[in-house]
Amino acid sequence: MKSYTLPETTLILVITAILSLVANALSSNIPFLEAVPGMVILILISLAGIIAARVIPGKIPAVAYITTLGCILTFPGFPGSEVVNMYMKKVGFLSLCTPILAYAGISIGKEMDAFKKTGWRIVVLACVIFVGTYLGSAVIAEAILRALGQI
Structure with missing residues (x-):
């Protein structure tokens, strides 16, 4: 897998952001x-x-750092979290999916031979993961909403 330079990564993020803003x-x-x-x-x-994933030793993926940083910056009581949350409320996270899924589709299309070698099992596995994630999220949401007395 190709490792992109920081300017290339920034360009990809900006293009994705523009497409997400339009959506x-x-x-x-x-x-x-x-x-x-x-x-x-x-x-x-x-x-x-x-940058953290590239600089900090250990093979921790960038998504772990991104998620952790996002959680910290939006945690109530963290300095500046009110401002971050105020601006983040303006971004519909469903609209972020469109360019990301398009990019994933293009990536799979470029690696169609590798995709074909995985066979039909990958489709079954993906469906099981999607259903499991959905049901897990629904159970957690149900428990939290009941605990808060919302339902």
Whole structure:
């Protein structure tokens, strides 16, 4: 797998952000420019996580750093979390899926021979993972909402 340079990674993140902002504007009542600060925050968190994965010893994937940093920055009581949360509310996270899934589809298309070698089992595995993730999320949401008295 190719390792991208930091400028290449930044360019990819910016392109993905622009596509996400367009999808966000089309799928919600939030104007394009209002969501830009939240998207910039997402880009900065992503870049910080990618840099951390390259600099910090240990083979921890960048997504772990990105997720951890995002959780820390939005945790209530963390300095500046109110501002970060205010801007992040303007970004519809469902609209982030469109360019990411398109990129994943292109990546799979480029590696079609490798994809064919995995056979039909990968499709079954993917379906089991999707269903398991959905059901797990639903159970957790149900438990939390019941504990809070919302349902």
